[in-house]
Amino acid sequence: MKLLLSALGAAMLVAQTGGALAQEVKEIRLGSPWPTSSTIHEALPVFAEEVEKLSEGRIKVRVYPDSQLGDIQALINGVQLGTVDMTYLAIGNAGVLRGGAPLNVAYTPYLFNTKEDAERIANSEVFQPLYDDLAEQSGVRIFAVHGARSPRAVQNSQRPVKTPADLEGLKIRIPPIDGIRVAFETMGARPVVLGLGDTYNAIERGQVDGHENGIDAAVGYKWFEVAKYFTPTDHIFETAAFYVNEGLWQSFSEEDREIFRKAAATGGAAMTKAGEAVDKEGYEIFAENGVEVTEPDKEAFREALKDVYTQFEGTVWPEGLVAKIRAMQE
Template sequence: MKLCISAVLSLLLTGTAFLNHAADLTLRFGTPFVTNSNLHKAMEKFAEVVAKESEGKIKVQIYADSQIGDIQQLIAGMQLGTVDMAYLGVGNSGQLKGCGPLNVSYLPYLFKSKKAAEDGLNGPIFQELYEQCAQSAGVRIFAVAGDRSPRAIVTTKGPILKPEDLNGLRMRIPPIPIFRDTFEAVGVKVVPLGLNEVYMALSRGQVDGQDNGFDLTLSFRFHEVSKFWSATDHCYDMAAFYVSERKWKTFTPEQKALFKRAAAEGGKLATQLGEELDKHGLEELKKAGVNYVVPDRAAFAKAWANVYKNYEGKVWPDGLVQRIKAAQK
């Protein structure tokens, strides 16, 4: 009898200890970025810092490769509360009601360098836009951290040396209006596809190209099936940590501060790994037999100079583009 009581007490104590060490809060954190990419590693770093500093009370479950949804589905999930957090591009929220001004981040040649993009996207002009988006759409960007590779035009037909070379090509373009307008302005037939659909579409000839830099092109292996790389550098972007606004409101000030610290650590790692990738990316392209060219960027900038006019005073306030450019050092 004593043995049985001892066994029961032991089980109860063990169960209590387990409960004490279980996470009090579990967060679903999704992304379309591929596993083991520099951006996925940023998410892992974020989860690691959160777990360590919360002493295991907060657990972040990571879902890469669009496991719980593509970009639109992740954003919708955060609005509905079925997804807690996501790691996406800054302008991905521009499709939401009240978030239209964030489309400006994808305007071609808005930023003159990576540093200018980092400063601008973390500066007061964009902070105001993030807050507006959170209040209007229920999705908050709480940290912008993690440099992206400059966007390039990567095709199965080429080389692409000038805007006219794109006329008639079918390209996978992100499902964002300003990207669509940008490429349609030079005669591209835009094909909306999720990132995880692009490789097969390229290999089957369903599309002729896509526009991503070293980070996504190499991690998704698009360079295996598209052998012409045009380094247009038409967009400098950064990754952003998104959160459901309804979930954000449940966090304590200490938890919010922790998430921002963890995001900064994750973004720092993504940037370091991304810089290494950019440095060695050209070698990878050469090994794969990719034809790498630097096109006439001034010609592309001229071809896209009027894209903003479709948005000025309609999607974003008059003078926003000028303010952003004037703030760059």
């Protein structure tokens, strides 16, 4: 009888221990505005899988794509409030948060030589103080920056663009980023802030002549149907960023933080690979739809935009930051 009771006690202990272990599984809610068909989304299931694997099942990331938890602004607010644990957005989306404006340095024209440089430097010690300030002031932290989008370009419905002078007078759709606005004003264009979803109709109706974005967006939104001149200026290399609620981040051990960083790198690599495939396919789609691709005089663009950043130095971001970033690529 004693042996039986002992065995039953042991079994109950194992069951209780198993239950305790099950309760220790941490679930992370990651909200995303990106449709599952987008190249950007490619990063997220890979990220989730890597987190679960590296944590040996202790941490599970549940991804909510297609704006299920809200659009970009709602997701940023959600991460700040803690109702959403993580999100995956452009690094510039942090600009709406207190302490986030300095990250607009990443949109300085010709700041990075390649997308690899952009990703390497965004994860370096040069950017870390900016992420720390953002976390302290807003309660939102960027903990990793991985996943390269297509280099930014110019596409329009009016004429080929080879030099900055060819942009004179063209109404170009841009995102709400001051550095990009000033850059296009400097080249004589007329920048217009407009939502991505409104751009197709705006070009078709002549409200704008074109857009400033990557070939991935040009293909995804089918702007090639209404804008037949494409110029790959490569003036900005944009990298996606993983955002997390700062309180949650501080609750993780350093071991778990490293798991998230490693998983972010793996997920970002998947996005970059998918994007490169779309880039190649995009030029084929352009050819099939009569889009003229013009090789730009990049040195002329560099020269025209070389001093654009100076008005933001020491005000929007720390003095000398651009020089530090450029020195890391020499």
